[in-house]
Amino acid sequence: MTRLLLSACLLTLAACGEAAVPTGPATVAVADALCRPTPNGRDITGCYLTLTASQADRLVSVGSPVAGLAQIHEMSTENGMMKMGELKDGLVLPPGEAVSLAPGGNHIMLMQLKQPLATGDQVPLTLTFEHARPVDIRATVGQPPAAS
Template identity: 70%
Template sequence: MNRLLLPVVFLALAACTPTPKIPSKVAVADILCRPTLNGRDVTGCYLTLTAERDDRLVSVSSPAAGTAQIHEMKVEDGMMKMTELKDGLPLPAGQPVSLAPGGNHIMLMALTQPLSVGDQVSLTLSFEHAQQIGVRAIVSQPAVAAKSPDTAG
């Protein structure tokens, strides 16, 4: 009787053991931070994130800044407003999410020193599911989007 019970116990234990959680991966591309303006200790950083599975960018940190936040730009009552995304930025599976001038971006505040073109800034990106990613952003001016014929003038 005990010989029959032993395989049942092993199967029951195996069913209760959680399956290992494989962390999602997030690809990071096109990373840059703007140079600071004279007398300012804030700047914006831009990049593109592509998550393997649904995820969320929940926070950013940098040794170059006292505070780093994920910001959203939107028009409210005819005014452009910038607000922190306190719940983070959703990253739908397989869809590139761009943080770009005039839209969502990373805001570095209380910079430890001015940033000049050619400098590098270390950023640590934290996600809801994926492991933290450390990246280095080059300091440069973002490319200006070309105007379409419909918007020229």
């Protein structure tokens, strides 16, 4: 009887000592997807959205059938000059933290657009992550709200 009680106590302690590990597949929620309309004669535009990952993840690429090329970009200031460039290693998504891609900051660039984008159009985007499954969304074309 003593051995049985001791075994039960040890099993209970072992179960309590396990570290909390995320269960289930990684997911990324997407909100507020918006792409700017293109001015006449331009074949490039920026898109913005908010990503929230269930587990630590990374946005590694973006694709769209309306563009020949799509990249994840960052904005930075160097020597008083604003610079924009591709995030070659993707965009880090901390678990449970909303990460906004917004005007003046990180954003998606669509280049080599096959036709102009007008207000009200819908732009299909495929977001590819390091861990989560790809997410297909439709971004509305319109002007982003003015920065406060």
